[in-house]
Amino acid sequence: MKFTDRFLQSIKPPEKEYCIREGHGFTLRVLPSGVKTFQYIYTLNGKRHRLNLGQYPKVSLAEAREKFREAALLVGKGVNPQAEPVVAKEEAPFTVADLVEQYKKFTEQHRAASTSRETVRTLDKYVLPAWSHRRVSDIRRRDAIDLIDPIAAETPGQARGVMKIARAMFNFALERELADFNPFTRLPAAVPSIKPVSTSRTLSDAEIKFVWKLLHSANAPGTPETRRALLLVLVTAQRPGEVTGMTWDEIDGNWWTIPPERIKTRNHRQEAHRVFLSPLALRLIGENPNYSSYVFPGPSLVAPLQRHALSHMVCDERDGGRPTGDGKKTEEMKEYFGLPRWTPHDLRRTTATKLSELGCPDEIIDAILNHAKQGVIGVYNRNKYDKEKKEWLTKWARHLEKLVSEKVS
Known part of the structure; x- marks a missing residue:
């Protein structure tokens, strides 16, 4: 009714x-x-x-x-009118500290161990102290400039590295809709001192001989580990970070197998990389002293030598008298050992260039350098070229030994 x-x-x-x-x-x-x-x-x-x-x-x-x-x-609508009303909670602000935490986990899972360590070190040292509690959405281009400018005034190379890692982190945030824009995009236009430098540097024969003899001299710069690691980059043509992270378990006779998680390009290929170790390379590696799992241990012995230790040894200008770690002291020396600017990675490029001059085919050089095959070849050609790696790295080691035995010109 x-x-x-x-x-x-x-x-x-x-x-x-x-x-x-x-x-x-x-x-x-x-x-x-x-x-x-x-x-x-x-x-x-x-x-x-x-x-x-x-x-x-x-x-x-x-x-x-x-x-x-x-x-x-x-x-x-399926809602009980007698239910307690849900009070919307205000979302906690997404801070730079939150973003850094997520990006650290991402790099640990998807980047080589050496890259991940450098990312963590850089973010902890430069980014978190400045922006830890700030909202990601509040970080503007002016903030990025203010962060990089003071570093660039002292060490442009370090500032460039901080910029690259921070830019990569904000790209990560953009891809996951955690940020609306990247404040580090095209930052070198505002801070000219961090513009990328030329990456075409190769050492001449005279420079190779000079560096080789210097690092074998009585008062050579750096520690024994940094010196041997730097020279092994030249002998094997592998990335500096992969050399410094070498473990004894990765060496089996004349072969060094770099696992996928330590390879810079592991996002593209989940494959190990085999490197032939010539007698010259094995002499640089030496015998296992059984006090560390790393061939080139850092000061703590439980972690490897950091990749940036090689760069620091090369670019640092020493006044003399500084301990080297083996009971000796350095002599006064200009940065880059008195040569035109060069980096440890330039040794890898130098070896690739010298292999080409010796007649090594480009495809074999790419295999030695662990460059990914492009296009259809990368899908169908699964040859690892172990035989050819052994042949050409042996030829290079013999050529190098002959070269460094000659008088420095």
Whole structure:
């Protein structure tokens, strides 16, 4: 029946409680005391519910109907009108510290161990102290310039490295919709001193002989580990970070197998890389002293020599008298050993160039350098060229030994 005010006013107190239904769950409950209460009776998720809408006439019939309609709409959406209202919690701000934490985990999973370590070191030393509690969305281009400028004033190379890692982190954030833009994009235009330098440097024969003899001299710069690692880059043509991270377990006879997790290009190919170790390379590696799992251990012995230790040894200008770690002291020396600017990675490029001059085919050089094959060849040609690696790295080692035995010009 359809409720009206006239009908509701005519209802007398009953001897016992009863309910009158208008329809669709809209109900009037009448008590012996004469109290009349509007109710909405509904079923949700298989369970019967009763919602009080107010007492008549304190709550009018029109008001009760409006409450009923609102509740019925919620039930139609699967929402219980009697449930506690959910108070939306304000989201905690996404800070640079949060982004750094996520990016560290990403690099640990998807980058070579040496790259991951350098990323963690750089972010902890330069980015977190400046921006730890700031929102990622608040970091602007001006902030990036203010971060890089003071570093560039002292060491442009270090500033360039910080910029590259921070830029990569913000690209990571962009790809995951954690940031709206990258404040480090095209930053060298604002800080000219961090513009990339030429990467075409190769050492001449005279420079190779000079570096080789210097690092074998009585007062050679650096520690024995850094010297041997640097020369092994030249002998094997492998990346400096892969050389410094070498473990004794990776060496089996004349072969060094670099596992995928230590290879810079492991995102593209989950494959180990085999490097032939010539007698010259094995002499640089030496015998296992059994006090570290690393061929070139760092000061703690439980971690490898850091890749940047090689760069530091090359570019540092020494006044003399500095301990080398083997009981000797360095002599006064200009940065880059007094040669035109060069880096440890230039030794890898030098070896590739010299192999080409010796007649080594480009395809074999790429195999030695562990460059990915391009296009269809990369899919179908699975030859690892071990025989050819052995042949040409042996030829290079013999050529190098002959070269360095000659008088430095």
